[in-house]
Amino acid sequence: MRRAMAEAEVGDDVYGEDPTMNQIQRQAAQLFGMQDALFMCTGTMANLTAVMSHCRRRGAEVLLGDESHMYIYEQGNMAQVAGVFPRPVRTLKDGRLDLEDLESKIQHWYPDVHFAQTQLICLENSHNRMGGRVLPISYMKEVRDIADRYGLKIHLDGARLINAAVSLGVEPAEIVKYCDSVSLCLSKGLGAPVGSLLGGTAEFVADARRIRKMLGGGMRQAGVMAAPGLVALKHARENLTLDHQNAKTFAKGKSADAG
Ligand SMILES: Cc1ncc(COP(=O)(O)O)c(C=O)c1O
Numbered sequence: 001m002r003r004a005m006a007e008a009e010v011g012d013d014v015y016g017e018d019p020t021m022n023q024i025q026r027q028a029a030q031l032f033g034m035q036d037a038l039f040m041c042t043g044t045m046a047n048l049t050a051v052m053s054h055c056r057r058r059g060a061e062v063l064l065g066d067e068s069h070m071y072i073y074e075q076g077n078m079a080q081v082a083g084v085f086p087r088p089v090r091t092l093k094d095g096r097l098d099l100e101d102l103e104s105k106i107q108h109w110y111p112d113v114h115f116a117q118t119q120l121i122c123l124e125n126s127h128n129r130m131g132g133r134v135l136p137i138s139y140m141k142e143v144r145d146i147a148d149r150y151g152l153k154i155h156l157d158g159a160r161l162i163n164a165a166v167s168l169g170v171e172p173a174e175i176v177k178y179c180d181s182v183s184l185c186l187s188k189g190l191g192a193p194v195g196s197l198l199g200g201t202a203e204f205v206a207d208a209r210r211i212r213k214m215l216g217g218g219m220r221q222a223g224v225m226a227a228p229g230l231v232a233l234k235h236a237r238e239n240l241t242l243d244h245q246n247a248k249t250f251a252k253g254k255s256a257d258a259g
Contacts, residue, residue, distance in 0.1 A: 001227040001228035008227035012220050013039075014213070020223030024197070024230050031233065032199035033173030033184055039195055039209050039226055040086070041217050043159045044074050046183035046196040047122075049215065050155045050185045051078045052256060053200075053207045054120045054181065061116035063105055067091035067129045070122050070157055081215075085116045095127030096139050099146065108150050109139045121147055124157040125175060126164045140178040154178065159185040180204070190232035190238055194225050 006194060011017035012214075021039055028037035040046040047070050052144050055078075062073050066088035078084040087105055090098040107115040121125055121143060125135040156173075156179040158164070163170040176182045181200035186192035198208055213219060219225070 001231045003236075004227035004231050005224045008223040010221040010223035013222040014218045018221065018223045018226070020226040020230070024226040024233070025247055027230065027233060028197040029199055031172050032176045032184075032197075033171075034176065034182070034199040035202040036205035037197050037199040038205050038212065039219075039229070040183070040198050040212060041195065041219075042187075043069075043157070043183055043185045043196045044196040045076065045212070045215060045217055047074060047155070047157055048077045048081060049208045049211045049217075050181045050183060050198060050200075051084055051120065051122075052082045052211045053204055054153045054155060055082065055084045057117070057237070059116050060119045061082075061085045061087055061107060062120045062122060063087050063089050063097075063102060063118060064122040065089055065091040065097050065124060065127075067127075068122065068124045068157065069128050069159070070124070072129070076256065087116075087118075091127075091130065093130065093133075095124065095130035095133035095135055097123070097143070099142060102143075103146055106146075106150050106152070118150070120153045120154060120155060122155045122157060123179070124159075126160045126167070128159070132160070134164045135175075137168065137174065137178075139250065140175060143179040153180040155180065156182040158182045160189060162236045162240055163189055163244070165237040166237060166244060182256075186229040186232050189243060190229075190236050191239070192228040195229050196258065197229075199215065 008020045013021045025037045090101045106118045127133045186195040
């Protein structure tokens with residue numbers, strides 16, 4: 001990764017002229033099966049940018065898990081920065097949201113003046129606080145059906161999307177296809193020093209690029225950060241498959257000890 005950084009071809013990414021950045025963004029879009037993708041400094045910035053891009057009106061409401069990273073560990077940034085109202089939904093032990101609770105909380109009575117207007121559902125796969133549990137594809141589809149019934153968007157906090165894909169034995173795009181946007185972290189299990197990728201439609205990503213600049217995330221010779229990310233993506237599947245095997249061996253050993 002360090003060699004790739006030293007050798008990276010760079011340009012001015014604020015103007016979209018950094019070839020290494022452009023390469024990782026194209027590759028990420030392909031990985032997600034989405035039209036476009038954007039390199040972000042962190043997962044937190046990617047998630048906030050997604051919320052801001054989906055919820056352009058002040059007072060919009062986001063439904064998200066009460067155990068989700070976006071609700072607990074991101075300083076309520078969507079309220080602090082975006083003027084968006086986060087409404088928590090009960091998280092089950094396996095990382096899924098309770099779908100009855102989710103649907104009952106959707107506020108769709110616009111223009112009734114009493115209510116915030118639900119615009120976005122956020123999911124997390126795999127789920128950090130639920131011990132890395134992976135959401136089943138059938139569940140992703142169920143949430144998509146609910147979102148479509150009420151005209152809502154879905155953002156997936158896929159910080160560990162590739163872990164989920166490896167665990168389910170599917171391509172990441174198979175998971176992402178039920179969502180309108182997705183974030184993926186390069187600097188966790190994938191081992192790159194920095195960065196996240198945010199995917200969505202071309203229109204969503206164009207908007208996200210503006211928001212990223214406004215949040216202070218416009219970067220110039222940024223190819224030095226994209227280059228290790230490309231190495232991370234290249235080896236992601238094999239490295240995480242090995243990680244999962246090691247984790248299973250460790251878990252077996254632990255439970256044998258306990259027994
Ligand atoms: C599920 C999930 N989403 C988002 C983030 C935030 O990523 P970052 O620390 O890069 O802001 C994390 C970090 O641990 C995470 O686990």
